[in-house]
Amino acid sequence: MTETRIWTSDETERKETTATARTEPTDHEHEREHEHGCPECGGSLVADEEHGETACQDCGLIVEENEVDRGPEWRAFDAAERDEKARVGSPTTKMMHDKGLSTTIDWQDKDAYGNSLSSRQREKMQRLRTWNRRFQTQNHQERNLRQALGEIDRMASALGLPENVRETASVIYRRALEDDLLPGRSIEGIATSSLYAAARQVGVPRTIDEVARVSRVDEDEFKRAYRYVVRELNLEVAPADPVSYVTRFASELDVSGEAERLARELLQAAKNKGVHSGRNPVGLAAAAVYAAPLLTNEEVTQKQVGEVADISEVTIRNRYKELLDAYEADGGAVPA
DNA sequence: CATTCGTGAAGACGAAT
């Protein structure tokens, strides 16, 4: 059996039609590829930047999906060489909905010049179409993914979350998609939930409020979706560690490093005494960040802490006493 | 005057029925 070379690049059709109606001027650093017309009907192509796809205005054919353009990693010195090299893809990543690979296959058994194909070739095309259809039935899901991953990326940036959180969020979202959790739910909600869960799993949690603020869904829907996702996916999301909020709250309040260290100790003591169970971790962190400066004679009001942590003053009051008690009982020397 | 503290009513949530 002869080896079939599937990486040949000649399905790249490059009709040189005059530049068609682009809805917007080329505003990105890199030049885009679709100045030619639609291969299906010849209609003009429209690049939809938001969804990252290029579609035909007339027949709706999606010519190129997932245009996450990271720029070519090659150089071409003339047109021929460009054609030669131009089909290399972007690096694949889980953050791209189809890892950058997708194809469209015509249903007609004709070649590019309109001639009929041999039976052998027809058979081959049939096989290819079968597979392609499988991808296309996933297409609506892929659309979801594309939009969702974009959202995840946007929110993660807004929250200053590192790359690995986005990757994790992508994985979670994919699982949700595969398990058919989406029907009846909003993409936004699930995407937001994925990100929130990912942040917690990776150990850099954000509060529900923080996440909800950058999300397009309201907080209630977000929470509902989150619980749903966690339950259905059996995600093991340990209660957030209060300590992981301390640094952020402390720096926003400009408390001393000494106080911040003390806050961690308070929380550690609380954990040792088991005072923390059932309580809102954010509340604990807030209380610690309020209590610690008191012990080091710094000025921080409940109100200030409450604002940066989105926790009511009442809760801080209730918590920080418990923290101090636990700290004392745990052997910490409490300065008067 | 601002901040802290305590209280009861009310809402939200998870677990159990």
Added chain:
DNA sequence: ATTCGATTTCACGAATG
């Protein structure tokens, strides 16, 4: 689906500095 228990929040007033 409802009920129950615990937690959190809100609103208020009192005490403290």
